[in-house]
Amino acid sequence: MRILFVSSEVFPFSKTGGLADVAGALPEALVREGHDVLVVSPWYKTLKAEPAPLWIGDVEVPFDGGTSSCGVGTLERAGVRYAFVGHEDFQRDSLYGFEDDTKRFARFSRAAFQTAERVNFTPDIVHANDWHTGYVPMILQHGYHLPAGFPHLPSVFTVHNVQYQGHGELDATLYWLRLPAALRDGPLNYFGGANAMQAGASYAQRITTVSPTYAEEMQRAEYGYGLDGTFQHLSDKLVGILNGLDTELWNPAEDEHLAKRYSLKRRSGKRQNKEALCARYGLDPAKPLMGVVSRLADQKGIDFLLDALPQLFHQGWNIFILGSGESWMEDALARESRERAELASHIGYDESLAHLVYAASDALAVPSRFEPCGLSQMIAMRYGTIPVARETGGLKDTIRHGETGFLFAHPNADGLAWASAQAASLYAHDKQWQKMMRTAMQEDFSWEKSARAYLSLYQELI
Ligand code: ADP
Secondary structure, eight states: OEEEEEOSOOTTTOOSSHHHHHHHHHHHHHHHTTOEEEEEEEOOTTOOOSSOOEEEEEEEEEETTEEEEEEEEEEEETTEEEEEEEOGGGOSSSSSOOTTHHHHHHHHHHHHHHHHHHTTOOOSEEEEETGGGTHHHHHHHHOTTOOTTOTTOOEEEEESOTTOOOEEOHHHHHHHHTOOGGGGGSTTEETTEEEHHHHHHHHSSEEEESOHHHHHHTTSHHHHTTOHHHHHHTGGGEEEOOOOOOTTTSOTTTOTTSSSOOOSSOGGGHHHHHHHHHHHHTOOTTSOEEEEEEEESGGGTHHHHHHHHHHHHHTTOEEEEEEEEOHHHHHHHHHHHHHOTTEEEEESOOHHHHHHHHHHOSEEEEOOSOOSSOSHHHHHHHTTOEEEEESSHHHHHHOOBTTTBEEESSSSHHHHHHHHHHHHHHHTSHHHHHHHHHHHHTOOOOHHHHHHHHHHHHHHHO
16 A cells, blocks of 8 residues: 655654654554555754755645745655655744744645655555645645646545644635635635634545544544534544554663663663652652653643642652743743752753653653643653553543553642542552553553554545
C-alpha cells in the first residue's frame, strides 16, 4: 500500500507536541509492516536535519488565484521517504502563532499533492492530520487542479487536538485553495467563517482520533470546542485509535541522555538519575520526586497544580517542572520555584532534560483538563515513573488506576491532591511501589498494534 502522510510537524525534524511524535513514529511502523510511506511536511527554517534535505527543484502549486512556487527537499530515514515543502512562509523562528497561519497551511496543504507528484509518489490513500492539513480531504474530494492519479483518492483525517481548529475567512480560504466559491455553503463553513478542522473531518472518508475515550469526549460540549455537534453528526465514521510510543527513542536501557541507564530487571540505576537531577536543581533526593514535562497551556492543568502545591508539599513531595508556554504560567512557576525549596523548574523546551526528568522522577503529574492521547504518561510508565493523571482521554485509556498509576476525576487542586496522596502513601511502602513500577514498565505501548489498526482502516477505503 502507498500512503501519503501529511503533517505540519514531524519528529525529529520539527516538533511542538505529540503530533510530531505520531508523524515520526506511525510512518516508520507502517514501513515495518511492509508499506510505502511518503511524509510531506513544511521545510521550516528551524528544521532539524543533518544533513539538510536535498533540494530537488521547485513545484508550481495552484494557489491564491494563480500559482505559487514551492521548493521540494527530500531525504529518507528508517525506510520512510520525506518531502519538505519550502516557501518563505516557513522561514520564521517558530512553527505557529502568526496571523497568517491559515494561509500558510492552506498553501502547504495545496502543495502536498504537487510535491508528492514531483517525487513520483502516487498514493493509494492520503492521511491528513489536524487543522493545518484539514484542507487536504476537501481538495481531494473536489479534485480541482490536482495531478493525475490524485482526484478523489480516499482520505483519513486524524484529530490530535480539537482545541485548535484553524478559523479563517471563508471566501479568502476558497480563493487561496482555488476551489469554487459555491463551496462556501459546504462543511468548510462554520457560522460564516472557515473552519479547517471541520472541513477535514467532514470531507475525509474516515476520522480517527488518538484514543477511544477522546472519540467519545469530543462529541460532548465540555470537550468539543464548538465542534461537538459536528462530531456527533459524523460519529459513524469516527474511531479512536490509541497512539503508540517510539520504544526505541524512549528506552531507559539505551537512553543516552540519562545519568545512568537502567531496565526492568536492573532498576537500581534509576536512583542515580534522581540524584543527578536533584543535585543539579537543589532538590532533596530523600523525598519522593514528582516530575512534570508539559506545555504550559490551559489544557494541561498546570494552573491548578500550582494551586495544589501546598498540599503536595505537605504530602512530602518535591516537584520538578520542565515546561514552556504561556508567559503568565512561566512567570508564576519561576516565582514559586525561587520561593519554595521543594520546587524547582526549568522553563524552556529541552529534549535531553525531558529524558532525564522521566528517569529521575518517582511519579509524573499529568493533570490535563483534556488529553486526546498523551505521550508523557506512557513514557513515564516505560521509565518506571508512576503517572498521577486526570481521568480523561488517552490518560484514562492507558493508565490502570491502582495498578500502573493513579487517576483523579475532578480537574482541580483537590482532585490532584487526592490522587497524589494515594501515590505518596504507596511510595512509603517500597515493596508495593516497586510492584507498581514493574507492572507499569511492562505495559506494551509499541506502535505495531496501532499501525495495524490504521492499516485495516486504509484497506477498507481503498
Ligand atoms: P501535547 O502534544 O499536547 O503537548 P503529549 O503528551 O501528547 O502532549 O506530547 C508531549 C510531548 O512533548 C512529549 O514527548 C513530551 O516529553 C514533550 N514535551 C512537552 N514539553 C516539553 C518540554 N518543555 N521540553 C521537552 N519536551 C517536552
